[in-house]
Amino acid sequence: MSAYVLAHSESPDQVMAALIAETAQLPEVNMQIGPDQAAFMTLLARSLNARRAIEVGTFTGLSALAVARALPEDGSLLCLDINAEWTAIGRRYWELAGVSDRIELRIGPAGQTLAALPEEPTYDFAFVDADKTGYAGYVAALHPRMQSNGLVLLDNMLRGGRVLGGAETSADDEAVIALNDELVADSRWETVLLPVADGLTLLRKR
Numbered sequence: 001m002s003a004y005v006l007a008h009s010e011s012p013d014q015v016m017a018a019l020i021a022e023t024a025q026l027p028e029v030n031m032q033i034g035p036d037q038a039a040f041m042t043l044l045a046r047s048l049n050a051r052r053a054i055e056v057g058t059f060t061g062l063s064a065l066a067v068a069r070a071l072p073e074d075g076s077l078l079c080l081d082i083n084a085e086w087t088a089i090g091r092r093y094w095e096l097a098g099v100s101d102r103i104e105l106r107i108g109p110a111g112q113t114l115a116a117l118p119e120e121p122t123y124d125f126a127f128v129d130a131d132k133t134g135y136a137g138y139v140a141a142l143h144p145r146m147q148s149n150g151l152v153l154l155d156n157m158l159r160g161g162r163v164l165g166g167a168e169t170s171a172d173d174e175a176v177i178a179l180n181d182e183l184v185a186d187s188r189w190e191t192v193l194l195p196v197a198d199g200l201t202l203l204r205k206r
């Protein structure tokens, strides 16, 4: 099914394909979002006319590239990650794609970086794809930073189906299960959990 989905979605361009190929050499390659999700995120950010975006969890920069290229020339994307080595790979490809001037990367624990952000300006698009036990804190910290109507995307919200129970779960799985329950009951967000990739939750700030 995934080959069919890929064959009928926007294909990665040369720069994105090269980034995917280089990341495939890393043992951590599974952390990267799929090219179909990248295409979806570009389309979404572009159709929302996103201008100011933020990302928690950048790795080698594929999701950042997908979002940055959807932004207008004067748009901006703030990327948060703890790993300078992986994100340095991303920087090279952002440069090649001509979007590096729109991206600012801050290295450090995302919880601390988010807590230190000024009240203004606010964001209209956010993507969270880092340590799962940190998600609840990231969502809480992002809420006041998002514009009304702003969209937050949370990755891996189905945890390979383990959210359904009946399988052995990790601390990461349990954190996501608790957060899924919390979010659907939180009236400050309009919440939709899509069975895209490993589960992509869309939160619209009311």
Ligand SMILES: C[S@@+](CC[C@H](N)C(=O)[O-])C[C@H]1O[C@@H](n2cnc3c(N)ncnc32)[C@H](O)[C@@H]1O
Residues within 6 Å of the ligand: 031, 032, 033, 056, 057, 058, 059, 060, 061, 062, 063, 064, 080, 081, 082, 083, 086, 108, 109, 110, 111, 129, 130, 131, 134
């Ligand atoms: C699943 S990967 C992100 C994949 C990326 N979105 C992509 O498209 O390739 C998770 C990233 O979160 C980062 N990370 C883990 N814990 C973090 C923390 N506490 N603060 C910031 N980044 C963190 C890791 O260094 C890693 O690069």
